[in-house]
Amino acid sequence: MTPAAVLLALGLLAAGPVEPAAVQTLGPTAPALVRRLVTLAPSLTDTVLALGAGDVLVGVSRFDEQPEVRTLPRVGGFVDPSVEAVTALKPDLVLVQLGPGNQAPVMALAGLGIPILALRLSSIDDVLAGLRAVGVALGRKEKAEALAHSLEETRTRVRARAAGLPAVRVLFVYGFQPLVVAGPGSFADELLRDAGGTNVAADATRPYPVWSVERALGSTPDVVLDATRGMGGRETLRGLPGLRAARWVTLPSPALLHPGPALDQGLEELFRALHPALPEGGR
Numbered sequence: 001m002t003p004a005a006v007l008l009a010l011g012l013l014a015a016g017p018v019e020p021a022a023v024q025t026l027g028p029t030a031p032a033l034v035r036r037l038v039t040l041a042p043s044l045t046d047t048v049l050a051l052g053a054g055d056v057l058v059g060v061s062r063f064d065e066q067p068e069v070r071t072l073p074r075v076g077g078f079v080d081p082s083v084e085a086v087t088a089l090k091p092d093l094v095l096v097q098l099g100p101g102n103q104a105p106v107m108a109l110a111g112l113g114i115p116i117l118a119l120r121l122s123s124i125d126d127v128l129a130g131l132r133a134v135g136v137a138l139g140r141k142e143k144a145e146a147l148a149h150s151l152e153e154t155r156t157r158v159r160a161r162a163a164g165l166p167a168v169r170v171l172f173v174y175g176f177q178p179l180v181v182a183g184p185g186s187f188a189d190e191l192l193r194d195a196g197g198t199n200v201a202a203d204a205t206r207p208y209p210v211w212s213v214e215r216a217l218g219s220t221p222d223v224v225l226d227a228t229r230g231m232g233g234r235e236t237l238r239g240l241p242g243l244r245a246a247r248w249v250t251l252p253s254p255a256l257l258h259p260g261p262a263l264d265q266g267l268e269e270l271f272r273a274l275h276p277a278l279p280e281g282g283r
Helices: 003-009 042-050 083-088 100-111 124-137 141-162 187-194 213-217 234-238 263-274
Strands: 023-026 037-039 057-059 093-097 116-119 168-176 179-181 197-199 223-226 247-250
Touching: 023 100, 023 124, 037 042, 042 093, 042 124, 083 100, 093 100, 100 116, 116 124, 124 141, 124 187, 141 187, 141 263, 168 187, 168 234, 179 213, 187 197, 187 263, 223 263
Parallel strands: 037 057, 037 093, 093 116, 168 197, 168 223, 223 247
Antiparallel strands: 023 116, 168 179
């Protein structure tokens, strides 16, 4: 995933005062049997693949890197999907992570008679609702329930492992220029707490706020989690007083960038990042 995609995947570059509903259907009703499907975010492609429905995919976003969709047509990005490219594929359904930045093209597609399933994917509850909605739309309700249950079980297991461990103060960074961090209301904040972390941005007013450098320096984290996937600016911030003493950790995979079935793996990685001295699977 490119650095720009890290921010776009989370809707960080498009702010709006009102969040959409967790699940919305736009345009006409999708057919009971979806044979041609387009996804507009890697997390949605992850969900389709995890449901075993990759054979109905006919187009994906330009940010998709999964090997299973490498040869599929690209139809644009999160905030700039190409209406022409999507319509040319004649989809029965389009899955979209809806945000203020892509409302115009998404509504244009709905207006052209293309069924849209729009998902918010901000919190864990959103992710679970979206997973179940996609499962229903693709005729894979039982598989979707199993995936949702797996994520819930992982959260329960990780919480039990973290119980009684010393709390770790964490600055969770999604971008350095500007400095974008995980705040309350984000799935990252929820998973941090599951893993025994204390989010130093817990008093922020948005799920993914842009912080000043001064505020970061005053947050005194024990750990800085770098989820930027190679964005610039890390070394400048790392050398400043207040952050120099923190342990800096680069997450090993993009799992915590994809609000979908990948969060199961992401939470396990997060726990190991916060508690590296523990034996694998132990307390």
